[in-house]
Amino acid sequence: MKTLTFLFSFIALSFSALSQQTTNLVIFSDQGEPFYAFVNSVKQNENAMSNVKITDLPSEMARIRIVFEDESLGTLDRNFMLQFGHEITARIMQNRKGQYVLRPFGEPVPISAAPVVADQPVIIYHAEPATAEPTPARPTNIPVADEEVVQTTVVVTEGERPARPAGQGASIGINVDGVGISMDVNIHDETGSMSSTTTTTTTTTTRQPATRPQPVDPVVVEEEVVEPLVPGYSGPIGCSGFLMSDSQFEQAKKTISNQTFEDNKITVAKQISASNCLTTSQVKELLPLFTFEDSKLDFAKHAYDRTHDIGNYWMLNDSFTFSSSVDDLNRFIQSRR
Template identity: 35%
Template sequence: TNAFSQIPYSSLSFFSEDGYPFTVIMNGLKKNSVARTNVKIDGLTNTNYKVKIIFEDKTIPSIDKNIYTKPAMEVTYRIKKDKKGRNVLRYYSEAPLPYDYVPEEQVYQNDVTDNVIVTDDNNKGVHIDMNVNETGGNISIQTDDGGVNLNTNINVNDANVNYDANVYESETHYVVTEENTDHYVMQGYEGRIGCPWPMNRQNFQRAKQTITNADFSDDKQTIAKQIVNSNCLTAQQVKEITGLFDFEKDKLEFAKFAYTHTYDIENYFIINDVFDFSSSIKELNDYINSVR
């Protein structure tokens, strides 16, 4: 029996190709109280849903569509314009859920938790406790090495997020910011971006484990491409997945495929460290130049 088929849940993701913030209504239930350009709904158990997309810009007509889920799969739909210039909802890609998938708690309704971004640029262990609701809350962050002790109080007034923070003897740098942009902000990176929202650390580690568990190179390649096709990665994440392949040709094939799904594409040179031969580096560079 396929391990994926044993997962009793499915997942749906929606994103706006043109960057229009929107709200998702599924079977009459509002899934995100704050309009966003990318919305993911976890832990789905029905086989189909009546979906309505309502745009923050009230001049844009809403979209209604019946959508069927796939067990143990995350299916992604994009909002794009058809030939007549109308916004439509179209299938985009799909990827298997991790074998140890557990639905994440939905925090879209009646909260502003996903309006705060916290990033760690040194990949150290970070413990985050959040208690955020419509009227305010608190975020506490502490690293495994005790280098950072951050307590943030949040007051929500007319959809604005205000915060006060104290950081003590920090070697790790954090960004705590209001999410009023349509893409993730990586500290210290000012180059071009290839996709807006890279995978968080927890989901990425699950994805890596799923690839690692595959017995054959072809299976690893298939699973890796399915995951990348539905997600955005950082260059470092691409490097880590590329390193899971044993053969040079497989590393090169995946590195080419993942380029257009990478957030910090101007950091893509770090993938070169994974290759054993300079000819592979040259072939990857030629490919990147051909798709720019």
């Protein structure tokens, strides 16, 4: 009995550990617009849907592309932050400008506690596209060379003929322009009877085109051009998730500023950066909210891995009063590379 209990416990722990290494993603459209979901450039749903759950994603970062069934609505293409062991929900909606956007919806929910929605399609993530057997190209007959075809017709006309005595017969053969005629004439002196055999051979030469399969032009797939999250930036990337919008960032600054104590400001700032990707310019705007040099340096180090354009991190140098702080930050950056 103890052995069975241990075995079931081991199996349960194994499934639990496995689920911690994957994540689920739910995508739904606010107004019910059907769409196709591409995860890391691979189409997940073969039929357009307005609500779909994709399970067993093996990474905490995914490139999501939404292609609407109604082509006039355009496409959405964004990086999306996920969390192992949790189910993340993304919402397709229109912003104030009437543009379609893909935004996180609600809070991450542990997979074990994720709600089950009736009639919601569930798709297991696949990293390779589902391919059907290729249909061979139908060859098109085109003339390539003349081929000579010879047709021969033989017509034989034969009358009754007795055995021919030697020396009493004649044979004539004629061939003109592909038409062969042979004639055998026999005369019998005693009976006066005559029999003849006439063989006509007709040779007809015609020309017809031979055929060969017409080569099929190769299919050229244009590589999708992904717009950079920071316009004009092409350097190393730290965080590739959603960047905070201007309104979200202003709200974050206000929340940090409303904190009375420095420690609380640091805590709130780290909470914000842990859930969002920042740009170097946004980090630079947050540093003056801290009073002490050590607090600025502490947050700058924390935000480095949560910043998209880390190649621009040198822009923070003039945010510090002491050169030792700049040197300390530079040593930290070198250690992260």
